Amino acid sequence: MRISAAAILRGSTLAVLVAFLVAPHGFEPVFRPLVQDNAPAIYSQGDLLMLTLLHLRTVALATAGATVVAMAMAILATRPAGAEFLPLSRSLANIGQTFPPVAVLALAVPVLGFGEKPTLIALFLYGLLPIFENTLTGLTTLPPAVIEAARGAGMTGRQRLWRVELPLALPLILAGIRLSVVISLATATIGSTVAAKTLGEIIIAGLQSNNMAFVLQGGLIVGMLAILIYDGLSAIERQVARRAGLPTRA
Amino acid sequence: MTIRIDKLGAVIALMVAYGGLVAPFAIFRANRIVPGEARSLIEALPPAAAAGLAIVLAAVACMALLRLPVSLRLAAAGLALCALAVSIGLSARFLTPDGDSYARVAPGSGVWILLSAFALLAADAIARLGPPPWIRLLLLAAVLAAVGAVLLSGLWDNLSILKxxxxxxDVFWQEAGKHVTLALGSLLAAVVAGLPLGILCHRVKRLRAGVLNVLNLIQTIPSIALFGLLIAPLGWIAVHVPGAYALGIRGIGAAPAFVALFLYSLLPVTANTVAGLAGVAREVNEAARGVGMTGTQRLLRIELPLATPVILTAIRIVLVQNIGLATIAALIGGGGFGVFVFQGIGQMAMDLVLLGALPTVVLAFAAAVILDAAIEMKAPVFNRNKIA
Structure with a gap:
């Protein structure tokens, strides 16, 4: 009973979000009380749907890059050949988290110029850490008996990695990706301070013209996207974990 | 005898070769806004200093390649970092024409690459040595003291960031104060509110899911939106609640930034308090009950001390995150180092951006090191209690 209630909530969140993105002016009465007399209540300097898609594209690109690099690093660090890099990569992942996103963005501007690129770099760096950490945990906490069995069955190192270790670590890796996506969705809005086309543009326009309706719109769209994507990825994780015959991990 | 090459050392040697030979060592500008001209290591330093630095760089790169004792590698990395710090100051002095107050000299990408290479070497050595927490604190203090000494000595005074x-x-220290107050104050408020809230959620199971879900929802609101959304309600409070204005509550400025940081901090503190209390072994609680401890006594003497490492982990997350997020306060007039970052972006003056960004990174890094050490120092107590 509870599951269906959650499903209804999720479905209606999605419906409201899509309706708002496709026909924002239908929601004007909702935002009207937040603005002064003649100010527009709905963001008008750009297409909301387009900005949302660009926002999602930026997050997707950065997360895809982060996933590939972080997994490669974690796999390398857990192989015998890369064992030397393990302590360093752990402390690097830790240090990386102390760099504030605004600082990363601002420092990337002189090298990459204004626009989407510094945002991509900042999101990529931020996305690396959760995925790397979770992949590392997933690969280093496998039951030794399973690895021994795989070795006993005559599997080579590569076969063990692809057929045993990665499938077993997959739910944890996915959890890392989910965390990374949710952080990126919110952080991408800061990219608009360096002229990236993201939903942050709406919020910043609102801050500059003292238009609370804009700020709320931008914030709500990003928040709803984050909730829906978080839910969707959690569902995929449960599916994968069930298929792998593992107890579901949060 | 075969010489075994260190794999990380190979990466570092490559970085040193590229940073030292190919990438520009310094960037010279005739004034603050014209495009810079690159100067290589040889052009950027007096001949003797250039030769000296080149020898140090080459020697340390070779030491990184060989499998030497780890403490020796750490010392080598330290030596190279010191040599670089001195050289970049010398280079700024050397490149600035006498009496020219418009010229700007900034470290080039080569310096940043060299610094990262040796920082990597040092980080690797420290990670392999695995020093106890108090040694790490001492190392941090030594590094900060060294940087402070160089700053005070005036060696870097000709660098553009110091210009x-x-x-x-004056403004710098004002904004620094605001930044620290924002980050620490909101953390303190979050601990004062989040700890009892976490305890309540632990005791009253029905509340738990609801409270944590609400706090989770807040996390999904992007920071700039949350900062902005608080302007209106706080502005209303400032006008309509007697005494609020006198307390410094305004629609724009530090108040909405403080509240936003507080709201973001609540989830980690509350959730980790709940997790920490839930992690206390049932046998321990039973034993405490058996010796006749009341609920409050158990909470204060058994449960909270055992949950401390988990709660401290939350405080680490929150503090590092708040130091970073406080930069965004500048967008709504809340002050902090973000003022320089956004001014710099607006004026395309990257040295100004650095003036805001570097102290933020240093603060966040120092906070992380200090709290990591604190968590580790607390952990043995945790284990002792667990055994007892």
Missing amino acids: EYAGRA
Whole structure:
């Protein structure tokens, strides 16, 4: 009973979000009380749907890059050949988290110029850490008996990695990706301070013209996207974990 | 005898070769806004200093390649970092024409690459040595003291970032104070509110899911939106609640930034308090009950001390995150180092951006090191209690 209630909530969140993105002016009465007399209540300097898609594209690109690099690093660090890099990569992942996103963005501007690129770099760096950490945990906490069995069955190192270790670590890796996506969705809005086309543009326009309706719109769209994507990825994780015959991990 | 090459050392040697030979060592500008001209290591330093630095760089790169004792590698990395710090100051002095107050000299990408290479070497050595927490604190203090000493000595005074600082020294320390107050104050408020809330959620199971879900929802609101959304309600409070204005509550400025940081901090503190209390072994609680402890006594003497490492982990997350997020306060007039970052972006003056960004990174990094050490120092107590 509870599951269906959650499903209804999720479905209606999605419906409201899509309706708002496709026909924002239908929601004007909702935002009207937040603005002064003649100010527009709905963001008008750009297409909301387009900005949302660009926002999602930026997050997707950065997360895809982060996933590939972080997994490669974690796999390398857990192989015998890369064992030397393990302590360093752990402390690097830790240090990386102390760099504030605004600082990363601002420092990337002189090298990459204004626009989407510094945002991509900042999101990529931020996305690396959760995925790397979770992949590392997933690969280093496998039951030794399973690895021994795989070795006993005559599997080579590569076969063990692809057929045993990665499938077993997959739910944890996915959890890392989910965390990374949710952080990126919110952080991408800061990219608009360096002229990236993201939903942050709406919020910043609102801050500059003292238009609370804009700020709320931008914030709500990003928040709803984050909730829906978080839910969707959690569902995929449960599916994968069930298929792998593992107890579901949060 | 075969010489075994260190794999990380190979990466570092490559970085040193590229940073030292290919990438520009310094960037010279005739004034603050014209495009810079690159200067290689040889052009950027007096001949003797250039030769000296080149020898140090080459020697340390070779030491990184060989499998030497780890403490020796750490010392080598330290030596190279010191040599670089001195050289970049010398280079700024050397490149600035006498009496020219418009010329700007900034470290080039080569310096940043060299610094990262040796920082990597040092980080690797420290990670392999695995020093106890108090040694790490001592190392941090030594590094900060060294940087402070160089700053005070005036060696770096000709660098463009310090010229930006010289023009606004008063404002810098004002904003620094605001930044730290925002980050620490909101953390303190979050602990004062989140700890009891976590305890309540632990005791009253029905509340738990609801409270944590609400706090989770807040996390999904992007920071700039949350900062902005608080302007209206706080502005209303400032006008309509007697005494609020006198307390410094305004629609724009530090108040909405403080509240936003507080709201973001609540989830980690509350959730980790719940997790920490839930992690206390049932046998321990039973034993405490058996010796006749009341609920409050158990909470204060058994449960909270055992949950401390988990709660401290939350405080680490929150503090590092708040130091970073406080930069965004500048967008709504809340002050902090973000003021320089956004001014710099607006004026395309990257030295000004650095003046805001570097102290933020240093603060966040120092906070992380200090709290990591604190968590580790607390952990043995945790284990002792667990055994007892």
